Amino acid sequence: MTADKTKRKEAEAKAAADTPPKPVSKLLIFVAWLVPGLGHWLLGKRFRAGVFAAIILAAFITGVLLKGELAVPQQNSPLSWFFTFGCLGNGVLYFLRLIWVNGLDGLQSSLFPYGLQGGGDPVSAGFFYGKTFLYTAGLMNLLVVLDVHDIARGDKS
Amino acid sequence: MDHFTLLVWHALLVAVFFAFLWRSDARGRKALFLKTFLIMVVGAVVLGWLMFPFP
Numbered sequence: 481m482t483a484d485k486t487k488r489k490e491a492e493a494k495a496a497a498d499t500p501p502k503p504v505s506k507l508l509i510f511v512a513w514l515v516p517g518l519g520h521w522l523l524g525k526r527f528r529a530g531v532f533a534a535i536i537l538a539a540f541i542t543g544v545l546l547k548g549e550l551a552v553p554q555q556n557s558p559l560s561w562f563f564t565f566g567c568l569g570n571g572v573l574y575f576l577r578l579i580w581v582n583g584l585d586g587l588q589s590s591l592f593p594y595g596l597q598g599g600g601d602p603v604s605a606g607f608f609y610g611k612t613f614l615y616t617a618g619l620m621n622l623l624v625v626l627d628v629h630d631i632a633r634g635d636k637s
Numbered sequence: 638m639d640h641f642t643l644l645v646w647h648a649l650l651v652a653v654f655f656a657f658l659w660r661s662d663a664r665g666r667k668a669l670f671l672k673t674f675l676i677m678v679v680g681a682v683v684l685g686w687l688m689f690p691f692p
Binding site: 528531532535538539542546606609612613616620623624627637 | 638640643646647650651653654657658661
């Protein structure tokens, strides 16, 4: 039984290796990043799309409610770009939160992309927990984008 | 919300996420969810206790 399973898996892996990968639309990857879950939805994985969207949204909202801070680029701090990249994974949620905190004027500042506020309250007890939730949501969405890429390419079902 | 509730909530979200990301069948998802969730919750509590004697 186990030997049959192993043989079947090997045959599937060989067949997958022999099949050339399908081209992946850049637009699909973009929308998958911008709106959590939309990539899976467009690929017909509706249930998974709903689950991913709900989880990422729940983590993001928890982070905001705990008064966590989104990472934003800071001058003389190259590492802040690294954290910003993680938070940018939230897609449209990241931009909505930045607009909520800074207003549209803040985004049009001459210092852009510097000088933005990430929101949150450092004195709040939930500040660091909130940050953790916000970063986790962003990183999860980046993994979701990679999953969309693999499904669209035909590497995963 | 107290710290433990937040820990459980975070572990729950992450465990469900990885169960759906890495497994495609219901049984595999359930198993991975339980494993990931328990490792995160129990691991964090054990680590917390181990850190207790240190200043």
